Amino acid sequence: MRKVAIAGVGYSGVGRNTGLSERHHAAQSALAALADSGISAKDVDGVATWGGDATDFAHMLGFGPQKWFLTVGVAPAFISPAMHAWMAVATGQADTVVAWRIMMQQPSSAAMASGSTGSMMAGMSDYHYNMAFGNFSPTVWAGLMMNRYMHETGATEEDFAKFAVIQRDYASRNPDALLRDPLTAEEYLAKPYINKPLRILDCDYPCDSGSAVIFTTEERARDLKQPVVLVETASHATIHNMNFETLPDMVRTSPVQAAENLWSHTSIKPSDVDTAQLYDGFSFITMNWLEALGLCEPLGAPEFVRNGGTTLNGKVPTNTDGGAINVGRRHGANFCIESVRQLRGQSTSQVKDAEVAVWANAVGPFAGAMLLTKG
């Protein structure tokens, strides 16, 4: 296996209902990542995406013949194209791979309730077992999982308010964030429930987004523009079908297995992690990952957050870009990009001397994580 580096990162013009197509977001984010790295379009020889079509993107951007390509289906967010891109370079199938997550804004509850648009989950396998019980949104499984998590951990709504306030504080310094105004715990608690105990500020912020990350060999990365960031290892896990609602244990799900797999591939230990960027499609997922990765005690994440463990001066500064609740739904890619920025020394909430970063995506049926080091 060849040692792999992340040489470039880039976003499209991310925003609410941008009016731009998937292709626009793919092109903008790829061009930003190429410019960030100093790699030319002709040097790309592999592509992977979730959102749009990898072959279409490669042709559109004039990358030339590709040695390797993948269009990902339903997967644990950006970790899927990222992990596959890493493996393609590591095994020599390609030398320089662009990995994307392109995601268009999904319909609001108001639009769905008016009948003017389809449901988010229509067409998914087993959907009629959701629909017949009034379940039309992923916020339902999030409400179920969060409620059980609160029951087992003793977490309170105030703990989730604290989590939201800490993330917004990070976001307030990040020009990429869509939500940057200061937030108080009282403001969080005054927001409506979507699926009690889940409130609107426990959910990632819907938007159109394009994110691109370029993987290449360590050797090549050493001649490029940016400080070198290396992939130490990565992992995947799946434990269940896509029906989150029938998970028999909603507190210890696939992040547990993905974390075990991750640590089994490396001599780096949880105590070596300088910063963690952990999926917050729903807020409790970050807490699940803190526990699964061994960054705090099992069932101890609410207390860890309460005691400031995730803040910039805490034990493990976490989601230092503000998380997807504030930077918008970039579906896990922001956690990869923020990890890279931390290890380069380019974060807007920089962790001093950061040398090891872990980022992780998804929860429930499937999940994955990647460990990065300063080169």
Place this chain on the structure above:
Amino acid sequence: MLPHVDASNDFFWNGAQEHKLVLLCCESCGHFVHLPRPVCSNCQSMKLSGKQLSGKATLYSYTVANKAFHPYYVDKIPYLIATVELVEQPDLMLQTNLVDVDEKDLKFDMELEVDFRPLGDSFLVPVFKPAGGAK
């Protein structure tokens, strides 16, 4: 809103119209398989058929549907969606609604029993309520 009833799930939905909770069960080892699949995850047999359950369960988790995501539910919010564990088999989970109970009276792991209520005009779906009518 109404489920699409076909050969892969008719035992469940047709059972509900007869006030029966019916899940797919392996004819070889007796393992219940839900959601329905053509193979038993316990013994890999492909001979499975519908079997009636007792309708007894415990409350694993629940959430309040505070917002409507479908026109039918605009005048029905808030309502309760739950995951229950059926007593016949560890980890045999079913997504359902809770009825005849206030949110404030719910307790994790409390005992529940099945009932059947109409979705729309007359199509019955299996829902759960506190066992023995307890509040």
